[in-house]
Amino acid sequence: MKNLKLKVARVEHDLSQAELAEKVGVTRQTIGLIEQGKYNPSLQLCLSICKTLNKTLDDLFWQEED
Amino acid sequence: MNLFKNKIQDERVVHEQNKIYREIYLLIFAICFVSVIYKFFIYGFEMEHVATEMIIFFAAGIYYSVRASQKGLFSAEVEMHDSKSKWSYQTKTIVIGVATGIVLGLFFGINSAVNYAETPLERIYYFFLTFATSMMFYIPILVLVLVISYTAAKHRSDKAVDEQLEDDES
Numbered sequence: 001m002k003n004l005k006l007k008v009a010r011v012e013h014d015l016s017q018a019e020l021a022e023k024v025g026v027t028r029q030t031i032g033l034i035e036q037g038k039y040n041p042s043l044q045l046c047l048s049i050c051k052t053l054n055k056t057l058d059d060l061f062w063q064e065e066d
Numbered sequence: 067m068n069l070f071k072n073k074i075q076d077e078r079v080v081h082e083q084n085k086i087y088r089e090i091y092l093l094i095f096a097i098c099f100v101s102v103i104y105k106f107f108i109y110g111f112e113m114e115h116v117a118t119e120m121i122i123f124f125a126a127g128i129y130y131s132v133r134a135s136q137k138g139l140f141s142a143e144v145e146m147h148d149s150k151s152k153w154s155y156q157t158k159t160i161v162i163g164v165a166t167g168i169v170l171g172l173f174f175g176i177n178s179a180v181n182y183a184e185t186p187l188e189r190i191y192y193f194f195l196t197f198a199t200s201m202m203f204y205i206p207i208l209v210l211v212l213v214i215s216y217t218a219a220k221h222r223s224d225k226a227v228d229e230q231l232e233d234d235e236s
Contacts, residue, residue, distance in 0.1 A: 022149065027141075027146060036231065038230065
């Protein structure tokens, strides 16, 4: 499932995938795959992304049941 | 409820298992390396005695390169390296080619001077002759092979990344 919340938060901060990746210390590919829902990040990486985008884990990574 | 859909693996266990597999890989490399040194010491510098170890070294290296390129990991490695290092990955590849050529030249030069020359003057002459000839031969070949391999792997890897992220505009 795509992580649109992350993508929206990134765009709100006017960051490209590459810029967010650099701030967090990963590659652009990793951010792209997280947004596409093709890679499950570790809790540590989730926290790092949340801190960079001033969001909580719930804001970015909580998924409502269908 | 779909039982297969919610199959969750314990990622801590998987992670620890992968760490052990990595250690096994290093252990095999270490054993092969010791074996090569031992065989050189016992049988002399002959490749036929260490063919199996060489196949293990080269096959593992080639397999990793191919899989890393197919999965787009090579592009990620280059990106991470270039963001942290003063020298780009490509520059380092060329430098490694040149340095290996110089080391091989030194090795063959010393080997020639020690084993074939009789007088001190001959030793110096043989050393520089073999050293220069080896460098002229090995440096261009090594640099060419490494640069072509790098370019091909990067191209394949970039393509894999583009395919993975293709419906993602950014």
